[in-house]
Amino acid sequence: MRWTERQVAMLAEMGIRLWPDVPAPQGASAVEVLERRENPPEAPPARSDDRAPPAVEPRASERAIGARATGVESMDWTALRDAVAACTACKLCKGRRQTVFGIGHPRAQWMIVGEAPGEQEDIQGEPFVGKSGQLLDNMLRALGLSRHATPSQGQGAAAPLGDPARQVYIANTLKCRPPGNRNPEPDELAQCEPFLIRQIALVQPKLILAMGRFAVQSLLRSSEPIGRLRGRVHRYQGVPLIVTYHPAYLLRNLEDKARAWDDLCLAADTLAALERA
Numbered sequence: 001m002r003w004t005e006r007q008v009a010m011l012a013e014m015g016i017r018l019w020p021d022v023p024a025p026q027g028a029s030a031v032e033v034l035e036r037r038e039n040p041p042e043a044p045p046a047r048s049d050d051r052a053p054p055a056v057e058p059r060a061s062e063r064a065i066g067a068r069a070t071g072v073e074s075m076d077w078t079a080l081r082d083a084v085a086a087c088t089a090c091k092l093c094k095g096r097r098q099t100v101f102g103i104g105h106p107r108a109q110w111m112i113v114g115e116a117p118g119e120q121e122d123i124q125g126e127p128f129v130g131k132s133g134q135l136l137d138n139m140l141r142a143l144g145l146s147r148h149a150t151p152s153q154g155q156g157a158a159a160p161l162g163d164p165a166r167q168v169y170i171a172n173t174l175k176c177r178p179p180g181n182r183n184p185e186p187d188e189l190a191q192c193e194p195f196l197i198r199q200i201a202l203v204q205p206k207l208i209l210a211m212g213r214f215a216v217q218s219l220l221r222s223s224e225p226i227g228r229l230r231g232r233v234h235r236y237q238g239v240p241l242i243v244t245y246h247p248a249y250l251l252r253n254l255e256d257k258a259r260a261w262d263d264l265c266l267a268a269d270t271l272a273a274l275e276r277a
Contacts, residue, residue: 104169212246
């Protein structure tokens with residue numbers, strides 16, 4: 001039943017409010033229609049099997065910035081790796097393909113700390129790859145060191161991790177790539193720092209090699225240029241620390257390769273002196 005404009009006006013004068021969105025049942029009387037429109041039926045309750053659609057995993061660009069995981073200082077390797085992979089504590093999470101955790105022997109005597117992942121690191125999920133990684137591998141090989149598992153002589157597969165004295169552990173100050181390979185920002189370094197601190201604590205290296213300005217600044221809390229800090233032994237929580245140039249810098253400044261080699265020799269001599277003591 002539909003009301004004419006005249007009937008609506010007349011009912012309004014009588015103080016009766018109409019609900020035009022409530023249909024009148026066929027054959028209903030005027031009184032029944034008015035009662036129905038004054039007291040519209042409630043919507044039927046939702047069925048017990050009605051469910052919200054499943055959540056969709058957000059794309060990298062849609063990740064929301066959140067809080068860093070708590071309890072990092074007591075995590076083991078598995079928990080730490082999972083916490084890094086799930087971290088959304090700074091805006092770098094929005095643009096990464098994946099996090100870059102670290103690689104090498106988990107109890108290596110040498111620990112190398114770099115700066116931030118680049119494009120190739122972001123793709124492969126491993127620090128120091130591409131041309132800079134090849135240069136670093138060549139430098140390490142000259143000292144009889146490797147980032148990869150090399151079983152001890154005569155032990156074969158029984159020693160999958162190899163000799164911790166012959167392998168290194170490599171980690172970066174940042175675990176996500178800054179867009180366009182720009183320099184890390186202070187808040188990004190601050191959010192990632194607990195992860196690096198825990199990695200160092202788990203490895204317990206006998207020597208740390210800091211490569212690049214931001215690695216040096218993070219570990220030594222110094223704004224001095226690398227040229228003034230290299231050539232001598234520093235300390236990080238009692239661990240000898242040697243400062244040197246980042247391999248990416250050396251690819252652009254070939255004349256400093258000889259200085260970087262001197263730094264590696266200083267690091268080797270420092271570790272050898274510790275073992276003799």
